[in-house]
Structure formats: C-alpha cells, structure tokens
Amino acid sequence: MLDKDIFGGLVRLHVLYHASHEEIFGLGMIEELEHHGYKVSPGTLYPVLHGLEKNGLLASRVEQVGKRNRRVYAITASGRKALRVAKSRVWELFREFFEEELEFGGGGAARKRPSVAGARSAKAPAK
Ligand SMILES: [Zn+2]
Numbered sequence: 001m002l003d004k005d006i007f008g009g010l011v012r013l014h015v016l017y018h019a020s021h022e023e024i025f026g027l028g029m030i031e032e033l034e035h036h037g038y039k040v041s042p043g044t045l046y047p048v049l050h051g052l053e054k055n056g057l058l059a060s061r062v063e064q065v066g067k068r069n070r071r072v073y074a075i076t077a078s079g080r081k082a083l084r085v086a087k088s089r090v091w092e093l094f095r096e097f098f099e100e101e102l103e104f105g106g107g108g109a110a111r112k113r114p115s116v117a118g119a120r121s122a123k124a125p126a127k
Pocket of ligand 1 (some may be wrong): 018
C-alpha cells in the first residue's frame, strides 16, 4: 500500500461496507479490494480484520469449508453505526474533492446533502 495511514482508512471502510452486506472472509476481501485498485497482502488485511473485531465493529465465527476452517466476519451494531457516520463523512469529503465537477456538471441530486447531524461540527470524529 502507498501510505498505510491514508489507505488503511479507506480499506477499513471498504471492509465495513462489504461486511454490512454479507459475511466476508480474508481472501475474498483481498480479491474484492483488488477490484478497487488496492493491492493488500494477507499480512496487512488480517490485522485490519482483527483490529475491527477487537474494536467491536466486526464479529467473527469459524466456518468449515470442505476440510478447512475459515474465519468469517459480519458487521456488528456498532459497526453499522460507525459505517453510517463514516458514510456522511465520505460524502462530505467527496463533495469537497469534486466541488467543481459537481458545480458545473449540473448534478442536482449529487449536491443535495444527506441530513446527518453533526457532519459539519468541529468535534473529533466518533471512534
Ligand atoms: Zn468494494
């Protein structure tokens, strides 16, 4: 990865997002991230999964696949909450990044703000 501080955050958001739709597992997630242009090794991704679980955003269970065991992860209630907040922050960031494109592209719908309380407050982001 280019910069772990920056891209690690984006990778975590992808992981949370996918875990909110279905159970995920390490290798599947690595392939998914590859589609998005992230080259993430197991040595990078597994600590990310463990960290998210340790923080209560994901919960895991062991599933048997043929003769092998595989650990699968699902999002928790706090994970969903964190994802909701992150989504509003990403939206805010996206708007700022692409302000000009949105202005001149006439994307009326794209300019509408989601009603998210505190998205503009100066408070530190919720952890
Ligand atoms: Zn994805």
